[in-house]
Structures are given as C-alpha cells and as structure tokens.
Amino acid sequence: MGDRVYLFDTTLRDGAQMQGVDFTVADKIAIARELDLLGIDYIEGGWPGANPTDDRFFADPPELKHATLTAFTMTRRAGRSAANDPGLNALYNVDAPAVCIFGKSSGFQVDVALEIPREENLDMIRDSVAETVKRGREALFDCEHFFDGYKFDPDYAMAAAKTAYEAGARWVVLCDTNGGSLPHEVEHIVGEVTKHIPGDRLGIHTHNDTEHAVANSLAAVRAGVRHVQGTLNGVGERCGNANIISVIPSLMLKMGFETGITDEGLKRLTHLSRWFDDRLNRASDNGAPYVGYSAFTHKGGAHVSAVRKDPATYEHIEPETVGNRRLVVVSDQSGKSNILSRFAELDIDLDPGDSRVSRLVETVKQREFDGYAYDSAAASFEMLARRMLGQVPSYFRVERFTVVDERRFNARGEVVQESEATVLLQIGNETLHEVSFGNGPVNALDSAMRKALEPTYPVLKKMRLADYRVRILRAGDASAAMPRVLIESANGKGETWSTVGVSTNVIDASFDALLDSFTYKLFRNGVTAG
DSSP states (O other), rough: OBBBBBBEETTTGGGSSTTTTTOOOOHHHHHHHHHHTOOSSSEEEETTTTOOHHHHHHHHHHSSSSSSSEEEOOOOTTTSSSSGGGHHHHTTSSSSSSEEEEEEHHHHIHHHIOOOOOOHHHHHHHHHHHHHHHTEEEEEEEEEHHHHHHOOOOEEEEEEHHHHHHOSSSSEEEETTTSSOOOOHHHHHHHTTTTTTTTGGGGEEBTTTTTHHHHHHHHHHHHHOOOOEBGGOOOOOOTOOHHHHHHHHIIIISSSOEEEEEHHHHHTHHHHHHHHHTTTOOOOOOTTTTSSTTEEOSSSHHHHHHHHGGGTTTTTSSSGGEEEEEEEOOOTTHHHHHHHHHHHHHHHHOOOTHHHHHHHHHHHHHHHHHTTTTSSHEEEEEEEEHTTTTTOOOOOOEEEEEEEEEEETTTSSSSSEEEEEEEEEEETTTTEEEEESSSSSSHHHHHHHHHHHHHGGGGGGGGGGEEEEEEEGGGEEEEEEEEEEEEEEESSSEEEEEEEEEEOOOHHHHHHHHHHHHHHHHHHOOOOOO
C-alpha cells in the first residue's frame, strides 16, 4: 500500500494506570529513550500538573532524536477561558512540542459525567484545541468514549470529532475507552467518520477489555486512520491497551504500511519487549505474538521435521525479522528431528545414525514421564545431552548437604524464620565444607554453594537466581506428591537460562536444578575444571 502510519506510544501515562505498575522518573526517561531508539513518532510523557513524577519528568525531559514528546491534558474546564485555564497553562509551560487533549465525545457522558450543556462541551473542545495551536504546539484531540458515544448518539459523537478537526487538531483520535467494541464495529464507524474527516487526520486508541485492542486498531487502519496509539506489551488500566509491539509488525509485515521504524528498528522489538518486562521486574509472556520465547518454538516431532524442510510451514514470518529466533524444544513428544535440530543450535555435530541420539530420545521421554520438563528448561537439556556425550567437565562433586529450617520466637515475641544450609563438596583434590544462612532453604543452599565454589570459579559471582517456581505433580498423592522445580538464572547482561529438578523432596529437586544452573554457567563460560 505504501501509506504512512504514525505511531503514538502512551506507555508512560496509560501504562502507569495498570495495577502493579509504578514508574519512577528514571523509568520514564529510560523507556522514552528506548521508544525513541525504536523509531516511534510520538511519545506521550504524562500529564504535567497531575502528579509529582510527571512534573519532574517534564522539568528535565530526555532529549529525543526521532520522536515528538507529547504532554497530556484535558479540555478547559466549564466556565473558564482556554487562555486562563490552569490545566492547559501547565502544559504550555513545559518543553513538549505536542499536546494531546482529551474530552468527551459521548452525549451520554456529557449529560451524566460532566452535567453541562452539550454545546458547552463542544465549545470546550474548540477553545482548547484552538488555544493550543495558537501557542505554537501541535494539537491532538482524544475523543474519549467515541465508539460507545457513536452507538448512543452518532450525530453528537461526529460533532465532537469535527469540532476538534475544524479547530486545527493535527490528529483527531477516536477512542474505544471502555474497550467494548469489536473489529467490524470499529471498521464500520471509522468508515463513516472518514466521510467527514480525512483519514490522514484521524487516529485510533483502543483498550483490550474484549481482547480485540490490536484487531480493532488494525481494523481502524483498514478503514482509513493513519495514526495508531498503543503501549509496550499492552500495559494499561483494566485489561490494558493495544499492544504496540504486536501492532507494529502487523502493520509493516502483514499490511504493507510504512512507519517511522526501519527494518533494523523492527529487529529491536523482541529486545524492547523483554527489556520492558525486566524493567517492571516481571516475567515476560512466553506466548506473546512475534516476540515471545514460544512464538517460534516447535515441540512436536512431525512439526520439527516440516520446519527443517521449510520453516514457513509453521512460521508466519522469519523470527529474525522481529529480533526473535527459532527454538526447537525437547519433550516427551520429541523425535530424532527435535534432538538433531537442538544439537545444531548447540553446535553439536553428531551423525543422525549415532546410537546416542536414539538413547537420548528415550532418556528424555522417560524423564519427562517422571516429571521433568525440558521444553521449559533448555539449560538442563543441554547439560543432560552433553553429559551423555562426555563433554561436561567434572567441576565439582557434592558429597552431601544438610538444610535446617527453624521457626522460633525472639525476645519481643515475634516469629523468626531462619534457614541454615551445610554443604560438603570436592573440587579436584580439595574438600570444602561450608555453612550459610539464607531467606529460605534454597537461598541458604545457593549461598553455601557459592561460598564453596566462587573462590575457584569467580565467574559465578556474576550469576544470580532470577525466578523460582514449584509445580506439584500427581497432586492426588497429597503430601507425598511429586514437586517439579524450575529455576531461572541470569548473568546481569540480559542472558537467562532455566534448569529443572524433580524429586519427592522439594529441597532435593531445588538442589538438582541449582547444580545444573551452576554447571551450565561454568560450561558456557568455557571454564576448565578446578
């Protein structure tokens, strides 16, 4: 098509309204820089005057090379002039070239929420947009509750949008504020609006309350809008906003639209999505479209055989286009194709006819029957495979370990919980005996192991445990059920790896996963045995 679509990111404002998300000023600056580096056209920094964080952000905003920094506010208040409205003037006093103003476009909302005459609301829209343009700022108008307003009273919703357009708004943004519209409704209504306002002056802002925010955004573009608003990973109030990480490749790769993002920028999507989750200190969604760890993961043996011949069989794009990669996992559904594909990724050159391949397939199937999950613990699979091939050095040998958990009352009558771990292990000809306290048994074991290993293997100092999960297998066995432990480790440079342990004893399962993690780190760093 060759048409240009302009991207507007609202993460720093809409995203902050999500439960559990609380941006610091440093967070907002870092996120803005990453968005600018990606090639986003507009970055909405927040609402000056609404809270101290946004005030501090706009007091010293980051320098942007590509994006237009945008400040957010509402229309003038009823009974005031735009020139003397404190909310609007707060925006004119900050260094933001663009101003996004929101106002009611639903007659029902004007009647019930604002309780003012409908004509007064239109005057508020007109005056606010015109004053912003007069002050030399690019004006955008968010038509709040546009789609439900249109369904309630189409003439008034259209009048609100036309008022903003005629007052000089560069973009008139149609908002599905309650997230209740469906794609066919959005496409039809936007089509009606384009009869009055050119599509290259229209935008779309959707919420995800029916899981259609991305679809609704794309439907609006199909109907003519050329400005799309969204957030990183879809963060936002209630069920979130349109996920701009999904919108971007769909626009560019599926619909043929141009954006401000280059092909090289497109390759940053996976990094940005995962970096953002890490910034929020939360786990990334493995099943996220385009950028998730599972987005191009193949598990079934028949699928893997087909993918090896022609990746397009089960992949709608090349993973590298968005910075992701193909992953072949190993599980009880695996055949030789999975194993050989995984070996290729690990640079293991093994003849397909080698008996060790079949033996490893059977071993994996048996271990997964016992409760292991190698599709979620690639590092443990690599250690299992390389041990069978005799490629893993004997870095250390654990003779025994002990964990003691104590729960007691201190002198003030408060409950105190303390874990103490003791490990006895051998490195070469040296026997080491270490004791450590920790916040729980796994932390105590991790600490004791580190005390023993780090003097000989200082590279382990850069490793940390990032996540710890326990799943109970055979739950019907009650207290005798089998726990499976997954440990995710990180090296502080964005690299993570997962290991698994299974046992009737949760501490023993945790220890096995921990040992795999230490061994994997040493092996991957090319460390020789001490």
